[in-house]
Amino acid sequence: MRLITLTPAALCTVFLTAPSTAAPIGDFDWPLQPRPAVVRPFDNPEHDWLPGHRGVDLAGSDGQSVLSAGDGIVVFAGTVADKPVISIDHPGGLRTTYEPVSAAVPVGRRVTRGAPIGILRPGHPPCSPCLHWGVRREREYLDPLGLIRHAPVRLKPLIIEPQHA
Structure with a gap:
């Protein structure tokens, strides 16, 4: 067996793709700590008028602190359909929503990731109790788990067996 070291130019380019409904990976983190279990995943319907689940439900506990997933500005803190909701606008046209969450920050407050x-x-x-966490860009709902930076991809050495004729 021989170990062959490849230069960066000799490596293949690896493309990691996400579904078109995934949000871009950026400077975002989980809105609950420690990292919560995903109780119900994102399920974007084919058409806007169809039922679906336009966010993810994260396991939590009553009274648990909810954190801003990324830097932004609080644009809504109030009640929608009898549930307390917070919405934050982030750079790049993203808006995250958190419910049911009693606000500890006023509208107009600038927040940082993890605040x-x-x-x-x-x-x-x-x-219940769990956090419904959503994200959208304009009118398009995206999978909020796409905001989270997962473990980096690491390439391991390539081992090539000599071919025998």
Whole structure:
């Protein structure tokens, strides 16, 4: 067996692609700590009028601190359909939403990634208490898990066996 060292120019380019509904990876992190379990994944319907799940549900506990997933400005902190909701605008035209969350920050407040923005409350069936976390760009809903930077891709040495004629 021989170990062959390849120069960067000799390596193939690896493309990692995400579904078109995925948000771009950036300077974002989980809105709950420690890293929560995903109780219900993103399920974007084919058409806007069809039912779906336009966000993810993250396991949490009543009274748990909810954190801003990224740097931005609080643009809404109030009640929608009897649930407390917070919305934050981020650079690049993204808006994240968090519910049911009692706001600890006023509208207009600039927040940074990881800053506490409110307290998780019960009231999001069927997994209460859990955080419904959503993201959209303009009117297009995206998978918020696409915001999270996963472990980096690492290439391992390539071992090539000599070919025998």
